[in-house]
Amino acid sequence: xxxxxxxxxxxxxxxxxxxxxxxxxxxxxxxxxxxxxxxxxxxxxxxxxxxxxxxxxxxxxxxxxxxxxxxxxxxxxxxxxxxxxxxxxxxxxxxxxxxxxxxxxxxxxxxxxxxxxxxxxxxxxxxxxxxxxxxxxxxxxxxxxxxxxxxxxxxxxxxxxxxxxxxxxxxxxxxxxxxxxxxxxxxxxxxxxxxxxxxxxxxxxxxxxxxxxxxxxxxxxxxxxxxxxxxxxxxxxxxxxxxxxxxxxxx
Numbered sequence: 001x002x003x004x005x006x007x008x009x010x011x012x013x014x015x016x017x018x019x020x021x022x023x024x025x026x027x028x029x030x031x032x033x034x035x036x037x038x039x040x041x042x043x044x045x046x047x048x049x050x051x052x053x054x055x056x057x058x059x060x061x062x063x064x065x066x067x068x069x070x071x072x073x074x075x076x077x078x079x080x081x082x083x084x085x086x087x088x089x090x091x092x093x094x095x096x097x098x099x100x101x102x103x104x105x106x107x108x109x110x111x112x113x114x115x116x117x118x119x120x121x122x123x124x125x126x127x128x129x130x131x132x133x134x135x136x137x138x139x140x141x142x143x144x145x146x147x148x149x150x151x152x153x154x155x156x157x158x159x160x161x162x163x164x165x166x167x168x169x170x171x172x173x174x175x176x177x178x179x180x181x182x183x184x185x186x187x188x189x190x191x192x193x194x195x196x197x198x199x200x201x202x203x204x205x206x207x208x209x210x211x212x213x214x215x216x217x218x219x220x221x222x223x224x225x226x227x228x229x230x231x232x233x234x235x236x237x238x239x240x241x242x243x244x245x246x247x248x249x250x251x
Contacts, residue, residue, distance in 0.1 A: 006108075009101045013109025014116065017082070021117065032077075032121040036070040037128075043188055044132075053190060056219065063129045063136065064215035065187035067122055068149060072207055074121035075150040076178065079114025080157025084170050087161060097250045107158065107242050114154025115147070122146060142217035148231055149210040155238035156206075162245040181207040186215075206234040 021028060044059040044066075053061040087093035096106055123146075130136060160173045185207030191199050202208050209227035216223045 006102060006105045009105035010109040010112065013096075013101075013106065014112050017113040018116070021120075025120075028117070029121065029124060032070070032074045032117075033125060033128075035073065036066050036125050039066050039069070039188075040129075040132075060133050060135065060219065061190070061215070062188060063133055064218040065185075065211045067126060067129065067146070067218070068185075068207060068210040068214045069182060069187050070125050071118045071122040071146060071149045071210070072153045072181065073178070075114040075118030075153040076157035076160075076174075077114075078117030078157070079111055079154040080161045080170060082113065083110055083158055083161035084164055084167060088164070088167060103243055103246050103250065107155075107239065107246055110158050111151060111155040111239070111242075114157050115150040118150035118154060119147065122150065136218045137220045139217065141223060142214065145210070145213045145217055145223070145228065145231070148228075148235065149214070152206055152210070152231055152235040152238065155235055155242060159238050159242040159245060162242060162249060181205045184208075186211040203230075206231060209234075 040063070044062050051058040083093065101109075126138060126146075130138065160170060160177075164170050164173070184202055185205045186202065187207065191202060191208070191212075194202070209224075209230040212224050212227045213231065215221075
C-alpha cells in the first residue's frame, strides 16, 4: 500500500465534501450550533445560575462539556448521516466501492469528513464560549483532544452507517447510544456526585472521557491521561471495526 496514494485518495474524498460544505456553511453552522446554544442557556444560565461545582461556577464547568457534546454530535452526524444517505438513498456509495481506492483511504476519508465538520462546529462554539468565559485555557493540548474527539465520533458515525440497513437504524442508534451519552457522559454534572458503581458504568462511554479531558484542559487542570488514552482506544476500535464492516459490504 503506497502511503502517498493513500493520502491522495483521502484528500480527494475529503475535498469533495468541503466543496459542498463551502456552499452551505451558514446553514450548517446554524443547524449544528442551535442545540449547544440551547443547552448553554438552559443549563448554564438557567438551572446552573448561582451553583458552584468543584470550586468553580457551573457555567465554567458546563461549557467544556457542551464543547465535547457539540464535537460528538457534529462529527457523528457529519460522517454517519451523510454516508447513510449516500449508501441507502442515493446509492452513490457503490461507486466509491468500485473506484480504485483502498478501503483504508475510503474509511479514513469518510471519517475525516465528519471530523472536519465537528471541528468547525465546536471551534465556532469555543469562540462564543470565550466571549462568555474568557478564563478558559485554549492551548495546544486542548486542540489535540478536540481533534481526536472529533475523529473518534466521526469514525463511530461511519461504523454505524456501514452497519445500518435502513434510515431507521441510524435513528435507533442515535436514540440508544448518543442520547444516553448526551446526559450521562459527564457533560452536565460531575461524576464524583454519582455512586461508584454507576461511575464505573459511565466510563464505558467515550463522551465521558472526552468531557473529562476537555474540561481539565480548558480549566488549566492536569489532563487525565488515562481518559486520553481511552479516547484513542475507542477511535482505534471504531476504525478497525469499520474496516471489517466495509470489507463485508464490498464483498
